[in-house]
Amino acid sequence: EKYNVAIAGATGAVGETFLQILEERNFPINELRLLASARSVGKTIKFKGEDYKVQELTHDSFKGIDIALFSAGASRSLEFAPSAVKAGALVIDNSSAFRMEKDIPLVVPEVNAAAAFDNNGIIANPNCTTIIMVVALKPLHDYGKIKRVVVSSYQSSSGAGAQAMEELLAQTRAWAKGEPIKVEKFQHQLLFNVIPHIDKFTENGYTKEEMKMFNETRKIMGDDTIKVTATCVRVPVISAHSEAVTIETEKKITAEKARELLSKAPGVQVLDNPEKNEYPMPLFVAGKDDCYVGRIREDITCDNGLTFWVVGDQLRKGAALNAIQIAELFIK
Ligand code: A2P
Ligand code: 11C
Known part of the structure:
Protein backbone atom coordinates (compact mmCIF):
# COMPACT_ATOMS: atom_id res chain seq x y z
CA GLU A 1 0.00 0.00 0.00
CA ASN A 127 10.56 18.23 21.95
CA CYS A 128 13.92 17.26 20.46
CA THR A 129 15.91 17.55 23.69
CA THR A 130 13.35 15.39 25.49
CA ILE A 131 13.35 12.68 22.79
CA ILE A 132 17.13 12.36 22.84
CA MET A 133 17.14 12.01 26.62
CA VAL A 134 14.24 9.56 26.98
CA VAL A 135 15.56 6.98 24.52
CA ALA A 136 18.52 6.65 26.91
CA LEU A 137 16.43 6.89 30.10
CA LYS A 138 13.92 4.19 29.12
CA PRO A 139 16.09 1.07 29.61
CA LEU A 140 17.56 2.52 32.82
CA HIS A 141 14.08 3.31 34.16
CA ASP A 142 12.78 -0.17 33.34
CA TYR A 143 15.64 -1.68 35.32
CA GLY A 144 16.13 0.68 38.24
CA LYS A 145 13.15 3.11 38.32
CA ILE A 146 14.30 6.69 37.93
CA LYS A 147 13.29 9.09 40.71
CA ARG A 148 15.08 12.24 39.66
CA VAL A 149 16.95 13.58 36.62
CA VAL A 150 19.39 16.50 36.57
CA VAL A 151 20.18 17.50 32.98
CA SER A 152 22.07 20.27 31.23
CA SER A 153 21.70 20.56 27.47
CA TYR A 154 24.09 21.86 24.84
CA GLN A 155 21.72 22.62 21.98
CA SER A 156 22.81 23.36 18.45
CA SER A 157 21.69 26.35 16.43
CA SER A 158 19.63 24.34 13.93
CA GLY A 159 17.28 23.38 16.79
CA ALA A 160 15.91 26.89 16.45
CA GLY A 161 15.26 26.48 12.71
CA ALA A 162 16.93 26.97 9.37
CA GLN A 163 17.31 30.74 9.72
CA ALA A 164 18.85 30.43 13.17
CA MET A 165 21.38 27.93 11.88
CA GLU A 166 22.17 30.38 9.08
CA GLU A 167 22.67 33.16 11.64
CA LEU A 168 25.54 31.25 13.29
CA LEU A 169 27.16 30.69 9.88
CA ALA A 170 26.68 34.35 8.98
CA GLN A 171 28.23 35.46 12.29
CA THR A 172 31.20 33.18 11.59
CA ARG A 173 31.71 34.62 8.09
CA ALA A 174 31.29 38.19 9.36
CA TRP A 175 33.87 37.60 12.11
CA ALA A 176 36.33 36.13 9.61
CA LYS A 177 35.98 39.21 7.40
CA GLY A 178 36.14 41.63 10.31
CA GLU A 179 32.60 42.80 9.63
CA PRO A 180 29.98 43.68 12.28
CA ILE A 181 28.16 40.65 13.73
CA LYS A 182 24.36 40.68 13.36
CA VAL A 183 22.05 39.23 16.03
CA GLU A 184 18.44 38.54 15.08
CA LYS A 185 17.28 35.02 15.82
CA PHE A 186 19.02 34.49 19.16
CA GLN A 187 18.94 36.82 22.15
CA HIS A 188 22.71 37.37 21.95
CA GLN A 189 25.66 36.67 19.69
CA LEU A 190 26.04 32.87 19.59
CA LEU A 191 29.47 32.76 17.96
CA PHE A 192 32.14 32.34 20.70
CA ASN A 193 29.36 32.23 23.28
CA VAL A 194 26.85 29.97 25.07
CA ILE A 195 23.34 31.23 25.86
CA PRO A 196 21.49 29.72 28.86
CA HIS A 197 18.10 30.66 27.45
CA ILE A 198 15.96 28.57 25.08
CA ASP A 199 12.30 29.48 24.53
CA LYS A 200 10.57 31.91 26.90
CA PHE A 201 11.05 32.23 30.64
CA THR A 202 8.18 31.01 32.84
CA GLU A 203 7.09 32.18 36.29
CA ASN A 204 9.11 29.61 38.22
CA GLY A 205 12.38 30.78 36.67
CA TYR A 206 12.70 27.82 34.31
CA THR A 207 12.34 28.35 30.57
CA LYS A 208 9.57 26.69 28.56
CA GLU A 209 12.18 24.39 26.97
CA GLU A 210 13.24 23.26 30.47
CA MET A 211 9.63 22.73 31.56
CA LYS A 212 9.00 20.69 28.39
CA MET A 213 11.71 18.32 29.61
CA PHE A 214 9.96 18.04 32.98
CA ASN A 215 6.42 17.55 31.66
CA GLU A 216 7.03 15.61 28.44
CA THR A 217 9.37 13.09 30.10
CA ARG A 218 6.60 12.15 32.55
CA LYS A 219 3.99 11.77 29.82
CA ILE A 220 6.20 9.71 27.46
CA MET A 221 7.55 7.46 30.23
CA GLY A 222 4.05 7.12 31.71
CA ASP A 223 5.32 7.94 35.19
CA ASP A 224 4.28 11.13 36.95
CA THR A 225 6.70 10.58 39.81
CA ILE A 226 9.86 11.26 37.76
CA LYS A 227 11.31 14.68 38.56
CA VAL A 228 13.43 16.47 35.96
CA THR A 229 15.42 19.64 36.60
CA ALA A 230 16.89 20.96 33.36
CA THR A 231 19.13 23.82 32.29
CA CYS A 232 18.87 24.28 28.53
CA VAL A 233 21.74 26.05 26.82
CA ARG A 234 22.35 27.10 23.21
CA VAL A 235 25.91 26.45 22.00
CA PRO A 236 27.62 27.45 18.74
CA VAL A 237 27.20 24.02 17.15
CA ILE A 238 25.46 23.57 13.80
CA SER A 239 23.68 20.27 14.30
CA ALA A 240 23.05 17.69 17.08
CA HIS A 241 22.12 18.37 20.69
CA SER A 242 24.23 17.08 23.61
CA GLU A 243 23.06 16.52 27.17
CA ALA A 244 24.85 15.85 30.46
CA VAL A 245 22.43 13.69 32.43
CA THR A 246 22.53 12.53 36.05
CA ILE A 247 19.84 10.18 37.32
CA GLU A 248 18.94 8.94 40.76
CA THR A 249 17.26 5.54 40.78
CA GLU A 250 15.39 3.42 43.31
CA LYS A 251 17.59 0.42 42.55
CA LYS A 252 21.36 0.85 42.12
CA ILE A 253 22.56 0.75 38.50
CA THR A 254 26.30 0.19 38.20
CA ALA A 255 28.17 1.75 35.31
CA GLU A 256 28.74 -1.74 33.93
CA LYS A 257 25.04 -2.60 34.15
CA ALA A 258 24.13 0.73 32.50
CA ARG A 259 26.50 -0.03 29.63
CA GLU A 260 24.90 -3.44 29.18
CA LEU A 261 21.33 -2.05 29.30
CA LEU A 262 22.10 0.83 26.93
CA SER A 263 23.96 -1.41 24.45
CA LYS A 264 20.82 -3.50 24.04
CA ALA A 265 18.40 -0.57 23.87
CA PRO A 266 16.76 0.27 20.53
CA GLY A 267 17.83 3.59 19.03
CA VAL A 268 20.88 3.84 21.31
CA GLN A 269 24.58 3.28 20.61
CA VAL A 270 27.15 3.19 23.40
CA LEU A 271 30.38 5.00 22.51
CA ASP A 272 32.36 5.03 25.72
CA ASN A 273 36.10 4.43 25.47
CA PRO A 274 37.70 7.22 27.51
CA GLU A 275 41.13 5.60 27.22
CA LYS A 276 40.96 6.23 23.46
CA ASN A 277 39.32 9.68 23.84
CA GLU A 278 36.13 8.19 22.42
CA TYR A 279 32.82 9.67 23.47
CA PRO A 280 29.90 11.05 21.48
CA MET A 281 30.24 14.55 20.03
CA PRO A 282 27.93 16.56 17.76
CA LEU A 283 30.34 16.59 14.83
CA PHE A 284 30.27 12.79 14.83
CA VAL A 285 26.59 12.28 15.63
CA ALA A 286 25.10 14.85 13.19
CA GLY A 287 23.47 12.94 10.35
CA LYS A 288 23.12 9.71 12.33
CA ASP A 289 19.83 8.15 13.36
CA ASP A 290 20.72 6.71 16.76
CA CYS A 291 21.40 8.59 19.99
CA TYR A 292 24.94 8.01 21.24
CA VAL A 293 25.76 7.58 24.94
CA GLY A 294 29.18 7.84 26.57
CA ARG A 295 30.97 9.04 29.74
CA ILE A 296 28.91 6.51 31.72
CA ARG A 297 29.91 6.57 35.38
CA GLU A 298 28.52 6.15 38.88
CA ASP A 299 27.76 9.46 40.59
CA ILE A 300 30.13 9.88 43.55
CA THR A 301 27.75 12.28 45.32
CA CYS A 302 24.75 10.02 45.93
CA ASP A 303 24.04 6.32 46.54
CA ASN A 304 22.04 5.34 43.47
CA GLY A 305 23.30 7.97 41.07
CA LEU A 306 24.47 7.50 37.50
CA THR A 307 25.90 10.13 35.18
CA PHE A 308 26.24 10.00 31.42
CA TRP A 309 26.46 12.08 28.25
CA VAL A 310 24.04 11.63 25.36
CA VAL A 311 24.16 13.19 21.89
CA GLY A 312 21.49 12.98 19.18
CA ASP A 313 20.82 14.65 15.85
CA GLN A 314 17.87 16.80 16.86
CA LEU A 315 16.62 17.22 13.29
CA ARG A 316 16.61 13.43 12.85
CA LYS A 317 15.77 11.50 16.04
CA GLY A 318 14.77 14.73 17.75
P1 A2P B 1 8.47 29.40 4.73
O1 A2P B 1 9.82 28.89 4.32
O2 A2P B 1 7.58 29.61 3.58
O3 A2P B 1 8.53 30.54 5.70
P2 A2P B 1 12.10 26.51 10.41
O4 A2P B 1 11.63 25.75 11.62
O5 A2P B 1 13.31 25.93 9.80
O6 A2P B 1 12.19 27.98 10.66
O7 A2P B 1 10.93 26.33 9.31
C1 A2P B 1 9.63 26.78 9.49
C2 A2P B 1 8.71 26.21 8.43
O8 A2P B 1 7.38 26.65 8.68
C3 A2P B 1 9.04 26.68 7.03
O9 A2P B 1 8.77 25.67 6.10
C4 A2P B 1 8.10 27.84 6.85
O10 A2P B 1 7.77 28.15 5.51
C5 A2P B 1 6.88 27.32 7.55
N1 A2P B 1 6.00 28.43 7.92
C6 A2P B 1 6.30 29.51 8.67
N2 A2P B 1 5.26 30.36 8.75
C7 A2P B 1 4.27 29.81 8.02
C8 A2P B 1 2.92 30.19 7.69
N3 A2P B 1 2.38 31.33 8.13
N4 A2P B 1 2.20 29.36 6.89
C9 A2P B 1 2.73 28.23 6.42
N5 A2P B 1 3.99 27.80 6.70
C10 A2P B 1 4.74 28.58 7.48
C1 11C C 1 15.53 24.21 20.16
N1 11C C 1 14.39 22.31 21.11
O1 11C C 1 16.56 23.52 20.04
C2 11C C 1 14.23 23.60 20.55
C3 11C C 1 13.35 23.68 19.36
O2 11C C 1 9.34 22.42 21.49
O3 11C C 1 9.71 21.68 19.50
C4 11C C 1 12.11 22.83 19.44
C5 11C C 1 11.04 23.46 20.25
C6 11C C 1 9.94 22.46 20.41
O4 11C C 1 15.50 25.42 19.98
Whole structure:
Protein backbone atom coordinates (compact mmCIF):
# COMPACT_ATOMS: atom_id res chain seq x y z
CA GLU A 1 0.00 0.00 0.00
CA LYS A 2 1.11 3.56 -0.76
CA TYR A 3 0.13 6.72 1.04
CA ASN A 4 -0.61 10.35 0.19
CA VAL A 5 1.73 12.40 2.38
CA ALA A 6 1.68 16.14 3.06
CA ILE A 7 4.49 18.07 4.73
CA ALA A 8 3.49 21.35 6.36
CA GLY A 9 6.68 23.38 6.74
CA ALA A 10 8.46 21.61 3.88
CA THR A 11 10.95 24.45 3.38
CA GLY A 12 12.16 24.48 7.00
CA ALA A 13 15.05 22.70 8.70
CA VAL A 14 12.84 19.85 9.90
CA GLY A 15 10.89 19.84 6.61
CA GLU A 16 14.08 19.28 4.67
CA THR A 17 15.03 16.44 7.01
CA PHE A 18 11.55 14.88 6.58
CA LEU A 19 12.23 14.67 2.85
CA GLN A 20 15.70 13.18 3.28
CA ILE A 21 14.45 10.52 5.68
CA LEU A 22 11.33 9.63 3.65
CA GLU A 23 13.68 9.07 0.71
CA GLU A 24 16.30 7.12 2.69
CA ARG A 25 13.71 4.82 4.23
CA ASN A 26 11.83 4.46 0.96
CA PHE A 27 8.57 5.38 2.66
CA PRO A 28 5.68 4.12 0.51
CA ILE A 29 4.48 7.42 -0.97
CA ASN A 30 1.81 7.77 -3.63
CA GLU A 31 1.33 11.57 -3.70
CA LEU A 32 3.65 14.02 -1.95
CA ARG A 33 2.33 17.50 -1.17
CA LEU A 34 4.80 20.14 0.01
CA LEU A 35 3.29 23.01 1.99
CA ALA A 36 4.78 26.21 3.38
CA SER A 37 3.93 29.89 3.68
CA ALA A 38 2.83 32.09 0.76
CA ARG A 39 6.46 33.31 0.64
CA SER A 40 7.60 29.92 -0.65
CA VAL A 41 4.93 29.35 -3.29
CA GLY A 42 6.58 28.60 -6.60
CA LYS A 43 9.80 27.23 -5.07
CA THR A 44 10.68 23.74 -6.23
CA ILE A 45 12.12 21.02 -4.01
CA LYS A 46 13.68 17.79 -5.25
CA PHE A 47 12.49 14.44 -3.92
CA LYS A 48 13.83 11.18 -5.41
CA GLY A 49 15.13 13.15 -8.39
CA GLU A 50 11.79 14.77 -9.17
CA ASP A 51 10.83 18.43 -8.77
CA TYR A 52 7.90 19.28 -6.52
CA LYS A 53 6.31 22.72 -6.38
CA VAL A 54 5.72 24.18 -2.94
CA GLN A 55 2.08 25.09 -2.28
CA GLU A 56 0.62 27.44 0.29
CA LEU A 57 -0.57 25.84 3.51
CA THR A 58 -4.33 26.48 3.74
CA HIS A 59 -7.36 24.79 5.26
CA ASP A 60 -7.96 23.11 1.90
CA SER A 61 -4.48 21.64 1.58
CA PHE A 62 -5.30 18.17 2.88
CA LYS A 63 -7.94 16.68 0.57
CA GLY A 64 -7.04 13.03 -0.05
CA ILE A 65 -4.05 13.12 2.30
CA ASP A 66 -3.44 10.04 4.50
CA ILE A 67 -0.52 11.29 6.59
CA ALA A 68 0.27 14.95 7.34
CA LEU A 69 3.64 15.73 8.88
CA PHE A 70 3.58 19.16 10.52
CA SER A 71 6.62 21.27 11.33
CA ALA A 72 5.65 24.86 10.59
CA GLY A 73 5.47 26.16 14.15
CA ALA A 74 2.90 25.73 16.91
CA SER A 75 0.48 28.42 15.74
CA ARG A 76 0.24 26.86 12.26
CA SER A 77 -0.38 23.46 13.86
CA LEU A 78 -3.15 24.87 16.05
CA GLU A 79 -4.73 26.50 13.02
CA PHE A 80 -4.36 23.85 10.34
CA ALA A 81 -4.02 20.42 12.00
CA PRO A 82 -7.79 20.24 12.73
CA SER A 83 -8.47 20.81 9.00
CA ALA A 84 -6.10 17.98 8.14
CA VAL A 85 -7.88 15.68 10.58
CA LYS A 86 -11.27 16.68 9.13
CA ALA A 87 -9.96 15.78 5.68
CA GLY A 88 -9.18 12.30 7.02
CA ALA A 89 -5.43 12.60 7.53
CA LEU A 90 -3.42 11.27 10.44
CA VAL A 91 -1.47 14.29 11.71
CA ILE A 92 1.96 13.83 13.26
CA ASP A 93 2.82 17.18 14.75
CA ASN A 94 6.33 18.25 15.57
CA SER A 95 5.33 21.44 17.39
CA SER A 96 4.59 21.99 21.06
CA ALA A 97 0.93 22.82 20.28
CA PHE A 98 -0.72 19.56 21.38
CA ARG A 99 1.89 17.70 23.38
CA MET A 100 0.36 18.03 26.80
CA GLU A 101 -3.29 17.61 25.68
CA LYS A 102 -4.88 14.70 27.56
CA ASP A 103 -6.39 12.93 24.55
CA ILE A 104 -3.37 13.40 22.28
CA PRO A 105 -0.59 10.82 22.54
CA LEU A 106 3.02 11.99 22.83
CA VAL A 107 5.15 9.30 21.31
CA VAL A 108 8.73 8.08 21.06
CA PRO A 109 8.42 4.64 19.42
CA GLU A 110 11.28 3.09 21.42
CA VAL A 111 9.55 4.14 24.64
CA ASN A 112 5.75 4.13 24.22
CA ALA A 113 4.81 2.99 20.70
CA ALA A 114 1.50 1.52 21.93
CA ALA A 115 0.25 4.94 22.99
CA ALA A 116 0.21 6.04 19.33
CA PHE A 117 -2.79 3.86 18.52
CA ASP A 118 -5.00 5.63 21.04
CA ASN A 119 -5.37 8.81 18.97
CA ASN A 120 -8.12 11.06 17.61
CA GLY A 121 -6.27 11.97 14.44
CA ILE A 122 -3.33 13.83 15.96
CA ILE A 123 -0.15 12.38 17.44
CA ALA A 124 2.36 14.74 18.99
CA ASN A 125 6.09 14.44 18.45
CA PRO A 126 8.00 15.48 21.59
CA ASN A 127 10.56 18.23 21.95
CA CYS A 128 13.92 17.26 20.46
CA THR A 129 15.91 17.55 23.69
CA THR A 130 13.35 15.39 25.49
CA ILE A 131 13.35 12.68 22.79
CA ILE A 132 17.13 12.36 22.84
CA MET A 133 17.14 12.01 26.62
CA VAL A 134 14.24 9.56 26.98
CA VAL A 135 15.56 6.98 24.52
CA ALA A 136 18.52 6.65 26.91
CA LEU A 137 16.43 6.89 30.10
CA LYS A 138 13.92 4.19 29.12
CA PRO A 139 16.09 1.07 29.61
CA LEU A 140 17.56 2.52 32.82
CA HIS A 141 14.08 3.31 34.16
CA ASP A 142 12.78 -0.17 33.34
CA TYR A 143 15.64 -1.68 35.32
CA GLY A 144 16.13 0.68 38.24
CA LYS A 145 13.15 3.11 38.32
CA ILE A 146 14.30 6.69 37.93
CA LYS A 147 13.29 9.09 40.71
CA ARG A 148 15.08 12.24 39.66
CA VAL A 149 16.95 13.58 36.62
CA VAL A 150 19.39 16.50 36.57
CA VAL A 151 20.18 17.50 32.98
CA SER A 152 22.07 20.27 31.23
CA SER A 153 21.70 20.56 27.47
CA TYR A 154 24.09 21.86 24.84
CA GLN A 155 21.72 22.62 21.98
CA SER A 156 22.81 23.36 18.45
CA SER A 157 21.69 26.35 16.43
CA SER A 158 19.63 24.34 13.93
CA GLY A 159 17.28 23.38 16.79
CA ALA A 160 15.91 26.89 16.45
CA GLY A 161 15.26 26.48 12.71
CA ALA A 162 16.93 26.97 9.37
CA GLN A 163 17.31 30.74 9.72
CA ALA A 164 18.85 30.43 13.17
CA MET A 165 21.38 27.93 11.88
CA GLU A 166 22.17 30.38 9.08
CA GLU A 167 22.67 33.16 11.64
CA LEU A 168 25.54 31.25 13.29
CA LEU A 169 27.16 30.69 9.88
CA ALA A 170 26.68 34.35 8.98
CA GLN A 171 28.23 35.46 12.29
CA THR A 172 31.20 33.18 11.59
CA ARG A 173 31.71 34.62 8.09
CA ALA A 174 31.29 38.19 9.36
CA TRP A 175 33.87 37.60 12.11
CA ALA A 176 36.33 36.13 9.61
CA LYS A 177 35.98 39.21 7.40
CA GLY A 178 36.14 41.63 10.31
CA GLU A 179 32.60 42.80 9.63
CA PRO A 180 29.98 43.68 12.28
CA ILE A 181 28.16 40.65 13.73
CA LYS A 182 24.36 40.68 13.36
CA VAL A 183 22.05 39.23 16.03
CA GLU A 184 18.44 38.54 15.08
CA LYS A 185 17.28 35.02 15.82
CA PHE A 186 19.02 34.49 19.16
CA GLN A 187 18.94 36.82 22.15
CA HIS A 188 22.71 37.37 21.95
CA GLN A 189 25.66 36.67 19.69
CA LEU A 190 26.04 32.87 19.59
CA LEU A 191 29.47 32.76 17.96
CA PHE A 192 32.14 32.34 20.70
CA ASN A 193 29.36 32.23 23.28
CA VAL A 194 26.85 29.97 25.07
CA ILE A 195 23.34 31.23 25.86
CA PRO A 196 21.49 29.72 28.86
CA HIS A 197 18.10 30.66 27.45
CA ILE A 198 15.96 28.57 25.08
CA ASP A 199 12.30 29.48 24.53
CA LYS A 200 10.57 31.91 26.90
CA PHE A 201 11.05 32.23 30.64
CA THR A 202 8.18 31.01 32.84
CA GLU A 203 7.09 32.18 36.29
CA ASN A 204 9.11 29.61 38.22
CA GLY A 205 12.38 30.78 36.67
CA TYR A 206 12.70 27.82 34.31
CA THR A 207 12.34 28.35 30.57
CA LYS A 208 9.57 26.69 28.56
CA GLU A 209 12.18 24.39 26.97
CA GLU A 210 13.24 23.26 30.47
CA MET A 211 9.63 22.73 31.56
CA LYS A 212 9.00 20.69 28.39
CA MET A 213 11.71 18.32 29.61
CA PHE A 214 9.96 18.04 32.98
CA ASN A 215 6.42 17.55 31.66
CA GLU A 216 7.03 15.61 28.44
CA THR A 217 9.37 13.09 30.10
CA ARG A 218 6.60 12.15 32.55
CA LYS A 219 3.99 11.77 29.82
CA ILE A 220 6.20 9.71 27.46
CA MET A 221 7.55 7.46 30.23
CA GLY A 222 4.05 7.12 31.71
CA ASP A 223 5.32 7.94 35.19
CA ASP A 224 4.28 11.13 36.95
CA THR A 225 6.70 10.58 39.81
CA ILE A 226 9.86 11.26 37.76
CA LYS A 227 11.31 14.68 38.56
CA VAL A 228 13.43 16.47 35.96
CA THR A 229 15.42 19.64 36.60
CA ALA A 230 16.89 20.96 33.36
CA THR A 231 19.13 23.82 32.29
CA CYS A 232 18.87 24.28 28.53
CA VAL A 233 21.74 26.05 26.82
CA ARG A 234 22.35 27.10 23.21
CA VAL A 235 25.91 26.45 22.00
CA PRO A 236 27.62 27.45 18.74
CA VAL A 237 27.20 24.02 17.15
CA ILE A 238 25.46 23.57 13.80
CA SER A 239 23.68 20.27 14.30
CA ALA A 240 23.05 17.69 17.08
CA HIS A 241 22.12 18.37 20.69
CA SER A 242 24.23 17.08 23.61
CA GLU A 243 23.06 16.52 27.17
CA ALA A 244 24.85 15.85 30.46
CA VAL A 245 22.43 13.69 32.43
CA THR A 246 22.53 12.53 36.05
CA ILE A 247 19.84 10.18 37.32
CA GLU A 248 18.94 8.94 40.76
CA THR A 249 17.26 5.54 40.78
CA GLU A 250 15.39 3.42 43.31
CA LYS A 251 17.59 0.42 42.55
CA LYS A 252 21.36 0.85 42.12
CA ILE A 253 22.56 0.75 38.50
CA THR A 254 26.30 0.19 38.20
CA ALA A 255 28.17 1.75 35.31
CA GLU A 256 28.74 -1.74 33.93
CA LYS A 257 25.04 -2.60 34.15
CA ALA A 258 24.13 0.73 32.50
CA ARG A 259 26.50 -0.03 29.63
CA GLU A 260 24.90 -3.44 29.18
CA LEU A 261 21.33 -2.05 29.30
CA LEU A 262 22.10 0.83 26.93
CA SER A 263 23.96 -1.41 24.45
CA LYS A 264 20.82 -3.50 24.04
CA ALA A 265 18.40 -0.57 23.87
CA PRO A 266 16.76 0.27 20.53
CA GLY A 267 17.83 3.59 19.03
CA VAL A 268 20.88 3.84 21.31
CA GLN A 269 24.58 3.28 20.61
CA VAL A 270 27.15 3.19 23.40
CA LEU A 271 30.38 5.00 22.51
CA ASP A 272 32.36 5.03 25.72
CA ASN A 273 36.10 4.43 25.47
CA PRO A 274 37.70 7.22 27.51
CA GLU A 275 41.13 5.60 27.22
CA LYS A 276 40.96 6.23 23.46
CA ASN A 277 39.32 9.68 23.84
CA GLU A 278 36.13 8.19 22.42
CA TYR A 279 32.82 9.67 23.47
CA PRO A 280 29.90 11.05 21.48
CA MET A 281 30.24 14.55 20.03
CA PRO A 282 27.93 16.56 17.76
CA LEU A 283 30.34 16.59 14.83
CA PHE A 284 30.27 12.79 14.83
CA VAL A 285 26.59 12.28 15.63
CA ALA A 286 25.10 14.85 13.19
CA GLY A 287 23.47 12.94 10.35
CA LYS A 288 23.12 9.71 12.33
CA ASP A 289 19.83 8.15 13.36
CA ASP A 290 20.72 6.71 16.76
CA CYS A 291 21.40 8.59 19.99
CA TYR A 292 24.94 8.01 21.24
CA VAL A 293 25.76 7.58 24.94
CA GLY A 294 29.18 7.84 26.57
CA ARG A 295 30.97 9.04 29.74
CA ILE A 296 28.91 6.51 31.72
CA ARG A 297 29.91 6.57 35.38
CA GLU A 298 28.52 6.15 38.88
CA ASP A 299 27.76 9.46 40.59
CA ILE A 300 30.13 9.88 43.55
CA THR A 301 27.75 12.28 45.32
CA CYS A 302 24.75 10.02 45.93
CA ASP A 303 24.04 6.32 46.54
CA ASN A 304 22.04 5.34 43.47
CA GLY A 305 23.30 7.97 41.07
CA LEU A 306 24.47 7.50 37.50
CA THR A 307 25.90 10.13 35.18
CA PHE A 308 26.24 10.00 31.42
CA TRP A 309 26.46 12.08 28.25
CA VAL A 310 24.04 11.63 25.36
CA VAL A 311 24.16 13.19 21.89
CA GLY A 312 21.49 12.98 19.18
CA ASP A 313 20.82 14.65 15.85
CA GLN A 314 17.87 16.80 16.86
CA LEU A 315 16.62 17.22 13.29
CA ARG A 316 16.61 13.43 12.85
CA LYS A 317 15.77 11.50 16.04
CA GLY A 318 14.77 14.73 17.75
CA ALA A 319 12.24 15.62 15.07
CA ALA A 320 11.81 14.20 11.55
CA LEU A 321 12.99 10.64 12.13
CA ASN A 322 10.89 10.21 15.26
CA ALA A 323 7.81 11.51 13.41
CA ILE A 324 8.41 9.17 10.47
CA GLN A 325 8.97 6.24 12.84
CA ILE A 326 5.55 7.08 14.32
CA ALA A 327 4.05 7.08 10.80
CA GLU A 328 5.70 3.71 10.13
CA LEU A 329 3.74 2.22 13.04
CA PHE A 330 0.64 2.76 10.89
CA ILE A 331 1.80 1.58 7.45
CA LYS A 332 1.22 -1.91 6.18
P1 A2P B 1 8.47 29.40 4.73
O1 A2P B 1 9.82 28.89 4.32
O2 A2P B 1 7.58 29.61 3.58
O3 A2P B 1 8.53 30.54 5.70
P2 A2P B 1 12.10 26.51 10.41
O4 A2P B 1 11.63 25.75 11.62
O5 A2P B 1 13.31 25.93 9.80
O6 A2P B 1 12.19 27.98 10.66
O7 A2P B 1 10.93 26.33 9.31
C1 A2P B 1 9.63 26.78 9.49
C2 A2P B 1 8.71 26.21 8.43
O8 A2P B 1 7.38 26.65 8.68
C3 A2P B 1 9.04 26.68 7.03
O9 A2P B 1 8.77 25.67 6.10
C4 A2P B 1 8.10 27.84 6.85
O10 A2P B 1 7.77 28.15 5.51
C5 A2P B 1 6.88 27.32 7.55
N1 A2P B 1 6.00 28.43 7.92
C6 A2P B 1 6.30 29.51 8.67
N2 A2P B 1 5.26 30.36 8.75
C7 A2P B 1 4.27 29.81 8.02
C8 A2P B 1 2.92 30.19 7.69
N3 A2P B 1 2.38 31.33 8.13
N4 A2P B 1 2.20 29.36 6.89
C9 A2P B 1 2.73 28.23 6.42
N5 A2P B 1 3.99 27.80 6.70
C10 A2P B 1 4.74 28.58 7.48
C1 11C C 1 15.53 24.21 20.16
N1 11C C 1 14.39 22.31 21.11
O1 11C C 1 16.56 23.52 20.04
C2 11C C 1 14.23 23.60 20.55
C3 11C C 1 13.35 23.68 19.36
O2 11C C 1 9.34 22.42 21.49
O3 11C C 1 9.71 21.68 19.50
C4 11C C 1 12.11 22.83 19.44
C5 11C C 1 11.04 23.46 20.25
C6 11C C 1 9.94 22.46 20.41
O4 11C C 1 15.50 25.42 19.98
